Amino acid sequence: MENQKTKIISIASIIALALTLVTATFAYFMAQTGEGKSTDIKINASTVDTFTFEAGSALNLSLNQENFASGKGNQTGTTFAKAMLSANNKTNTATDHYYMYLNISENTFTYTQDANTPEILLSIKDGSNNEITTLTGLTYKTVTDGKGASIKGFDITKKSGLITILNNREITTTSSKTEEWNVTVTFVNYNSNQAGNAGKNFSAKLMIQKEKIPTVLSDVCTSGNNLATCITTLSNKSEPSIVNIYHHTSSLANGAGDNSYRYAGASGSVNNYICLGSDEATCPDANLFRIIGVFGDKTKVIRAKSVGDKEWNTSADNTWSSSSLNTYLNGTYLTSLGTLADKIATTTWKVRGGSSTYLYDAPKIAYQYEVGSSALTTTNDAKIGLMYVSDYGFAADSSGWTTKLSSYNSNNSKNWLYLGSNEWTISRNSGTASNAFDVFSGYVLNRNVIISYAVRPSFNLESSVKYVSGSGSMSDPVRVN
Numbered sequence: 001m002e003n004q005k006t007k008i009i010s011i012a013s014i015i016a017l018a019l020t021l022v023t024a025t026f027a028y029f030m031a032q033t034g035e036g037k038s039t040d041i042k043i044n045a046s047t048v049d050t051f052t053f054e055a056g057s058a059l060n061l062s063l064n065q066e067n068f069a070s071g072k073g074n075q076t077g078t079t080f081a082k083a084m085l086s087a088n089n090k091t092n093t094a095t096d097h098y099y100m101y102l103n104i105s106e107n108t109f110t111y112t113q114d115a116n117t118p119e120i121l122l123s124i125k126d127g128s129n130n131e132i133t134t135l136t137g138l139t140y141k142t143v144t145d146g147k148g149a150s151i152k153g154f155d156i157t158k159k160s161g162l163i164t165i166l167n168n169r170e171i172t173t174t175s176s177k178t179e180e181w182n183v184t185v186t187f188v189n190y191n192s193n194q195a196g197n198a199g200k201n202f203s204a205k206l207m208i209q210k211e212k213i214p215t216v217l218s219d220v221c222t223s224g225n226n227l228a229t230c231i232t233t234l235s236n237k238s239e240p241s242i243v244n245i246y247h248h249t250s251s252l253a254n255g256a257g258d259n260s261y262r263y264a265g266a267s268g269s270v271n272n273y274i275c276l277g278s279d280e281a282t283c284p285d286a287n288l289f290r291i292i293g294v295f296g297d298k299t300k301v302i303r304a305k306s307v308g309d310k311e312w313n314t315s316a317d318n319t320w321s322s323s324s325l326n327t328y329l330n331g332t333y334l335t336s337l338g339t340l341a342d343k344i345a346t347t348t349w350k351v352r353g354g355s356s357t358y359l360y361d362a363p364k365i366a367y368q369y370e371v372g373s374s375a376l377t378t379t380n381d382a383k384i385g386l387m388y389v390s391d392y393g394f395a396a397d398s399s400g401w402t403t404k405l406s407s408y409n410s411n412n413s414k415n416w417l418y419l420g421s422n423e424w425t426i427s428r429n430s431g432t433a434s435n436a437f438d439v440f441s442g443y444v445l446n447r448n449v450i451i452s453y454a455v456r457p458s459f460n461l462e463s464s465v466k467y468v469s470g471s472g473s474m475s476d477p478v479r480v481n
Contacts, residue, residue, distance in 0.1 A: 049087055049094040053208045056080040059102075059185050061120070061202040068198055074145055075187040081208040083169075086176040093174050099212050100166035100181060105241055106203040106399075107160045109187075112196040118143060119197060120187055121153030124165055127180035135165065146191025153186065161269045162215055162242045166208075181208075214238050216271050216471035217478060223468045227480055228294045230467045235261050244270045245293075246398060254401035256367045256394060262293035265397050267416040271472035274301060275479055276461075277340035283477050286336075290416070291478070292391055297463040298345055302387055306419065306454035307333065312436045313449040318428035320351035321380045323449070325424070329384040329457055343480075344383045345460045352376030353428035356446055359437055360406035363393030366444075370427055384457050386426035389437050389444055391458075392417050405444035412442035423454040 056079035067075055087094035102122070109120050118141055124132040131152070133140045138154040145151055156163070171179055183206055187197075207213070214220050214237050221230035235245035244265040248255040256262070263272045272291040275283035289301040313323040320326055334341055350371045353359070358369035367390035368374045393405050395417035403411060412418045422440045429435040429446040437446045438453055447453075461480075470478035 047088050047090045049085065049096065051086075051094075051096050051098075051210065052084045053098070053210075054082045054084070055206050055208050058203060058205045059183070061185060061187050063187065063197055063200055068194075070146070070189075070191050072189060073147065074151070074189050076184055077202075078182065078184045079206050080183065081181045081206050083171055083179045083208060084176070085171050085173050085178075087173055093172075095170065095172040096210070097168045097170050098166065098208060098210050099164070099168065101207040101213060102163040102165060102183065102204050103207055103239075103242060104156070104160045104163065104202070104204040106201055107156070107158065108200045109157055109197050109202060110200070111157055112194040113190070113192065117190070118153075118155035118188065119157045119194065120155070120159075120185060120202060121151055122156045122163075123153040123184045123186070125182050127178075127182075132165070135163065138163070143188055146189050151186060151188055153184075156185070160241075160266065161244070162213065164215075168212070181206075213242060215243055216473070217467065218469065218471045221467045223466075224481075225467045226463070227461065227465045227467045227478075228297055228299045228463060231291065231294050231299065232261050240264075240398070244272075246394075248394075254362065254364050254398070256364065256372070256390065258295075258367075258372070260293050260295045262391075262394050263291060263416065264395055265416060266414045267418075270416040272416070273304065273470075273472055273474050273477035275470070275477040276301070276343070277337060279479075287340075288474075288477065291472075292387070292395070292417075292458070295460070298460040299465065300391075300458065300460050302391075302417070302458040303456040306421070306423065306456050308455065309452040310424075310455045311450050311452050312424050316434035316448060316450055318353070318432075318434060318436050318449050320349075320426060320428060325386075325455065326380070326382065329386075329455075330382045333457055334384055341383065343462050343465055345462045346381055346383055347385065347460050349380045349382060349385045349426060350375050350378070350388075351380045351426060351428070352378035353430045353437065355431045356406075356429060359389050359427065359429075359446075360444060361404055363390055363396075363401050363405065366390045366393055366405055376430060384459050386424055386456065387417065387458050389425050389427050392425065392439055392444065408444060409442040415442075418442055419454055419456065421454045423456065426458075 059077040059079055061075055061077055083098050085094050141155050142152045217230050220233045234243055235247055240246045244263055246262055246264050248258055248260045250257045263270050274289050274291055275287050276289055278284055278287035285305050288304040290304050292300040292302055312325050354369040359366045370388055370390050395415050396411045397414035400411035425437045427437045434448050435446040436449050466481040468479040470476050472478050
């Protein structure tokens, strides 16, 4: 009996070992190899190809009194990435694919001369010193620095977010092969007045991997998927700084804490355009909207352009439910939308507003007193409204969320919701019976309701709305059923 038990244990051990080896043959892991470096490793037997990656340290530029002066020359940062493929010893051939990205997490630089004179240049060369000179969305330029040297590269002076350098690149070998890429970021010192970049910073990391990083809705959605789910899926599959969608959990620094998903960042980097009520190839202005975010199971949008300048109310009374603007939005304007109105959910808008003490503060405080747990209780049930003050605040780059909304002018270029003109919000000033909050030259202020400012209707789409197509860019907006 004892011998039989020993045999059973031995057989079980062999089976477990075999399963472990089979699993290890095909498993795919991520391993950290030190600060700023990561390697993807496929553990395999000799009959399986091996495909590994290595990336160098992060890129950083910071201009200070030591390096930012006439005659100091250019400032550079360099790093590398490698893709290494080895063929199995059975077929002696291997083919695979990979992606390489530069993710710029911080870039406060600007143009000090003009938009045609780049301050930050990006160059990419392979192991044989052959240079990449074409990348989608970037302009390759040649400039002469202050010492007469010629500098070449892509202009990334004000660029942030993810740059795709290699898209599904094929690598093949009959034995083993290493493809190495060297990346350099250069601040060009023209020996001219570039004081506007004193104290500015640039941070980025080079990423090389087998999988594609999803950056737009079309990367994660197919026709017939729920629109709200598409947005939350994209957010959860990537970093916020890459897709510009922030999940406002209680742990998100300076966020709303309401479990919403909100687009945030500079207008050019936020792919949240949506075409509603039109099948035309080029979406008409009247049908082009932008997605503010997902709240519960509904997607909130705002018109991309103003319907025109209008008074908040024709009399000096800031009661939203009886205001002339609310009457227009849920009367004439709603009727003009035709069948699109059927896709718009009736929303309980919080319209008591708040005091300037709170709504002038940072977005988190404004949210708390405008629509959060400390908000006043007056509501209005309707399909169409306007953006909240806190919507505007959280649309800015997350680096600005500690800034008071009354000082938001410095964040205009990093807030996709800033229209570029003075614009009404839905919130009244609870301390002044004739005033409502507005965005004035980027600042959040409050003005008499009889003034005419830009108006952009906002509403929630029904939770049943489905994604059909589109990346979310202005030229390829999201289309729904």
